[in-house]
Amino acid sequence: MTASERLRAAGRLGENVALGPLTSFRLGGPARYLVTIDAEQDLRDAFEIATREGLSVLPLGRGSNVVVADAGFPGMVLQAGSGLSHRSIGEATVAGAAVPLPLLARDAARAGRGGLEFYTGIPGSVGGAIRMNAGCHGSETSDVLISVRVFDLETSTVGDRPAADLDLAYRHSNLGDFDFVLEARFATVKRPVAEAERVIRDIARWRRQHQPGGTFNAGSVFKNPEGEAAGRIIDRLGLKGLESGAVRVSRRHANFFEAGEGATARDVRSLVLEVQRRVRDETGIDLEPEIRFVGDFS
């Protein structure tokens, strides 16, 4: 069997698949190919097809930090599937790339392990959290990560990388699109179940009070500049409610943009550029997007 036949037979290869439904913004066009990654072999097969057809590759998790262009992504999107949703909770907790972060937080808490509670506030996957060094409420991935198992799509090889080799910093790692995270090991501490669950409830309550729930968004649009909160800067300039097409700056939290009915990726892009321009003109601060634009926005 060829690589394509193997993936197709397993139902893991789709062509011209709409990406919008796979993202929290719920907008954007299709991927030329979407491959569901359940095992290392799927990545070897994907590597073979992408190399043969000269396609770019893009790992995708729960799509909670990306904006897919309206024209889509003309390459191969690789999304961790149920075969990578394993988790084993302990002092060293192992979780597959597809595991939703809030689920990992809850499972660990229930098993009397603490340290991962902050993940309850982040609606991404383990794979996305590593690449982004996701964090909130005073903790980030680099505080708890021991190592990751990565498949290298340039060489079709797999290996373990210690956290110290990932150059983790604020919403940054040195992982690129050729690095597909298969699983991660996290350090946890012993914590009474009731205490860990209380921390989770407190974080969930804080989020409900301060962030726009029930809307299509991708969390913080901009990184916080040194010593400042991007949301506070945008709010001070009176930009809450500013709109571009069907996307607007949230009235609840100025660093969240909400996509309404019929919103396009172009609307998101225009609003990002407009807010950046106004902030630069008024304050001299260059806001750097935290959300990732995927595909062609020219």
Ligand SMILES: Cc1cc2nc3c(=O)[nH]c(=O)nc-3n(C[C@H](O)[C@H](O)[C@H](O)COP(=O)(O)OP(=O)(O)OC[C@H]3O[C@@H](n4cnc5c(N)ncnc54)[C@H](O)[C@@H]3O)c2cc1C
């Ligand atoms: C309501 C809301 C609140 C949020 N709050 C926070 C917050 O408090 N803190 C925070 O840090 N983020 C927050 N985010 C953003 C987002 O959830 C995080 O960045 C998360 O880590 C992204 O995970 P994901 O699986 O959705 O990744 P995606 O959005 O799918 O991808 C993000 C990046 O990771 C890469 N990637 C995904 N999977 C893999 C993989 N298996 N291997 C290698 N690379 C991969 C992608 O190529 C992309 O570059 C929030 C988002 C929303 C919608």
